[in-house]
Amino acid sequence: MAKILYKVGRWCAQNRGKVLFGWMAVLIATLTIAIVMKPNFINALTIPGIPAEKASDVIKKEFSSGGDAGSIRVVFYAKNGDLTTPTNQKVISDTLSNVQKDTNIASVMNPYQMKTISRTKDIAFADVNYKVDKTKVSEKSLDHLKESIKISKKAGIQTELTGNVEKLSPIERGGSSEAIGIVVAFFIIVFTFGSLVVAGLPILTAISGLGISIGLILIGTNFVDMQSISMTLAIMIGLAVGIDYALFIIARHRQQLRDRMEVTQSIAKAVGTSGSAVVFAGLTVIIALSGLCLVGIPFLTAMSITSAISVLFAVLVSITLMPAIFALVGNRINPLRKKSKDFRKSDSAESNFWGRIVTRYPVLIAIVCLLVAITVSIPAFNLKLGIADNGMKDTSDTQRRAYDLLTKGFGEGFNSQLVVVLDATKVSGDKQAALQKVASGLGKNDEVAFATPIMPNKSGDYALMQLTPKHGPNDDKTKKLVDNIHHKAKSIMKTDKVNVMITGVTAMNIDISEKLSEALPIFVSFIVIFALILLTIVFRSIFVPLKAVLGFLLTIASTLGFGVFVFQEGHLKDFFGITKEGPILAFLPIFLIGILFGLAMDYEVFLVSHIREEYMHTKDAEKSILGGMKHSGKVITAAGLIMISVFASFAFTKDVMVKSMGLSLAFGVAFDAFIVRMTLVPAVMKLFGDKVWYLPKWLDKIIPNVDIEGSTLNDLEDEKDEKLSRSI
Structure with missing residues (x-):
């Protein structure tokens, strides 16, 4: 892969005009078509086949x-x-x-x-x-x-x-949030690299890739059902990874220019080495997101595909548009006469401060990291899933104010109303009497505040009634009422031959939450198995994949713990602008797992690939850790801060779904990048020493060599030098 990307980088640098014009043409064409066709988003979250959806289908068919x-x-x-x-x-x-x-x-x-x-x-x-x-x-x-x-x-x-x-009440799609994230990202890059040119390039390429992704998504809404939240997620993820991926390639290119490498050669090698890691990381995110399609839930599939599209174009612009811009900018990206003081220090030292601390006290640091992870994860044991109702909207929203007024005037359960469908098609005797009997029994439940009379359809085979629970839509007692009616429906069918079905917003949300809970173990299993196989191939090690997966599980547990602490239990809700605590968004855990897995593997690859590259040269475990942290630490820190700022900027939105996703992703990235990857991972690697790189010989023979470190590029350059000397 490194050789192919090396050639791609060189071609793009040598044909910069064609590449720049090509990407610009694609961007303009895509956005123009999208504007002409007009977007057609939907907001409803539905899952075909769940009980509430089946009941809703009966109403559409049997009632005028x-x-x-x-x-x-x-x-x-x-x-x-x-x-x-x-x-x-x-x-x-x-x-x-x-x-x-x-x-x-x-x-x-x-x-x-x-x-x-x-x-x-x-x-x-x-x-x-x-x-x-x-x-x-x-x-x-x-x-x-x-x-x-x-x-x-x-x-x-x-x-x-x-x-x-x-x-x-349409879902917010960002706007000011993206602007905040971009501004913060710009200043982080300026502070880290000391260059306005460097700060502008990754943002420019990220926006270019994101613009094409947005255009394709808007066009896609005319052909498939797509929720508004899908666009928000695609923007959030595409912007964050787009800046990060470009940054990794820029850092490598600047380092090589400081080593007096010729510009075109440096571009090609940066794309061949760091570009390989970017492609691998991007594909990991895309595959992880695409894995959500296995769950079989349409709105999750739409969200995963739109996010995967944004990641795909973030990768493509990083390895093609970025080299063309490098060639256009030339040495101005890293003028030697303005080499900053911190870079001189970085070049002269064999390690950085944090690397020396981690390798000096690995046992203590590993214990502290584990204690922090366990403490933060404790609230996750009280996790409750649900769908945000109008009562969780911002108080500036008219639907939230209407919700509060109806609760005040008619009781907490008024906003939880359940629509019951009674099917008497299998009743052989008096159908109306059978329907009345069943309806009367359902209305006598202790958790029902009020039951309406039945409303039969024209044929008399079906009837509708409405039950008003005593408690709110996300209350456990309301869920138990729905579960109780589902349970009773089986015995009613046996004795009275009447099929009882429940629908309505509350019942639909309860069924969606249960369906997502059932899908969670399947998706987690897929992610863990995929990670173990993938990382074994990349790093040719048994220990590295196990360590990476365990670290990822710590990140997920801690992120869910944070979510429960803030959104469900209401701690710090005023600080984050959360108007009302409530259950965790039902699809948030499964989506967090998909996204954070991909992002966690990004940092794992960028850090451990440098460590492995050092180890292949020195065969010294401790020196390889110090060298890897020195070369990748600053970039990973900047990349992590950028991603955190982009995700956290969505906390300024008023929509609770967008806010919960943004803050959860920001916390997850912060925990994974700084607690797990930059601290726990090197500490544990120091403890295990050379054993980290153990791989059975039989396994070494059968797994392919993907070479994301770009070691084969050295052979390629040696061949070119040899040919050049022969010609002379």
Whole structure:
């Protein structure tokens, strides 16, 4: 691989104009097509085949109202008054009359006619039902609704909106967050390398690759269902790895220029050596993300593929566009006359300070790292998975305010309502009597606050009813109620021949969480086996893969512990701007495993490949660790800080899903880069000495040699020198 990339780097440097023009043309073409086609994201998280989805399909088929029609609930609140006064009744009636002028609306349920007024008479709601699907309610219709409720707002009645219409509260896709991450990354590179040119190059190439990735993702939304969160994740990951990958190649190129290597030769060798590690690291991330497709959950598949696309283009621009820019910049990337003081020190020393500390006290440092990991991981034992509901949105969001008002006026369980589908097709006798009997029994559950009468369909074979639990949507008691109904459904089917199914937002979220929990062990097994095989091939060692996987497991446990501590238990929530604690996002653990595995292996490869390269030359275990940490320590530190800053910048978003992913990834990268890879890994390698590189002879014969250190390039250069001397 090193030889191939060496030739790629040389060709790109020698044909810089073609490469630069080619990438620019691809970027412009991709974004132009994306803008013309217009993106078509969805926000719903669904999994085909789960019980709630099956029940929803029955509703669509058997009931004329269907299951996906747009619906918005308008919530009214008189802070110091009574909504039943003639004045307030007129204001609300006028508001709803104006709402109904939209021809796309099927019906508006007046709270005074439907008795949807709280006991305290200060809170009421009206349901607005649309003729079209929830994904097709237009911006024009929403604008009309928002304009209409200004009537009640001007009269002093707080008016909020909630519902299933996706455009009502779209997921944030960043913007300012990316800008913050880029600015911080720029200053980190300037501080580390002392050059504005060096700081600009990795950011330029990362943005170029990310721009193409975004264009392809936007185009893809017109052909496959894709959630908005997929775009956010792709931007988050693509920007972080794009800067990091470019940085690793830049560091190698600058080092070689300081050693007086000719520019084109240095470019080719940097791509052949560090570029090999970048390709390997990128492929590792891509394969880890693609492994999420094995879980068989559509929205996870969409997220993994979009993120993998962003990583792929981060790799491609690093090994092709970057060499072309190097050739264009020439020696200005590292002018010898401005060689900084810290580089002179780095060149003269055989090791750095941290390397000497780690190798001097390996036992103490290993124990401290393990104690820190165990302590941080403890909260993970209380992990509870769920899906963020409107009650976890930022208080500036109208759906969050509507949620709070409905809870205040109608009880905690009002936002947890369950839709029960009763199927009496197998009942041979009086179907209505059988449906009534089953409905009556379900309504008597101790955890049910209120049950509506059944609503049969035209044929009388099916009926709908609504159960209002006593507790909130993410409460354990609500989950137990759903589990209890599922359990009872089996006995009801045997005795009454009525099939009981549950759906609704709460039931859907519970089923999704359970499905993701079931998929987690499968994915973890895939990742561990994949890591062991991959690292054995790369480092030709038994110990290195085992050490890397154990370190990765410590990172995952610690990251989940941090997530539980902050998001679930609510510690430091004010500091991070979290408005309400709640369960950990159901797909967060499985996605963290995929992403952090790839990123952890990045740092493992960049560090251990340098250590192995030193060991192959010196055959001295301690010197190889010191040399590896000296040559890669500064770059890994900068790369880790950049990735942390990019991920942490998403903490400034208001969406709890984006915030939880950004902060969790930032913590995970920080823990893995600085506690595991830069501290625990070299300490343990020092303890085991030469045994680290043990590989049975029979295994050494059958595994391929991928040469990510670029050792074969020395032979290639020797051959060229020999040919040159012969010609002379």
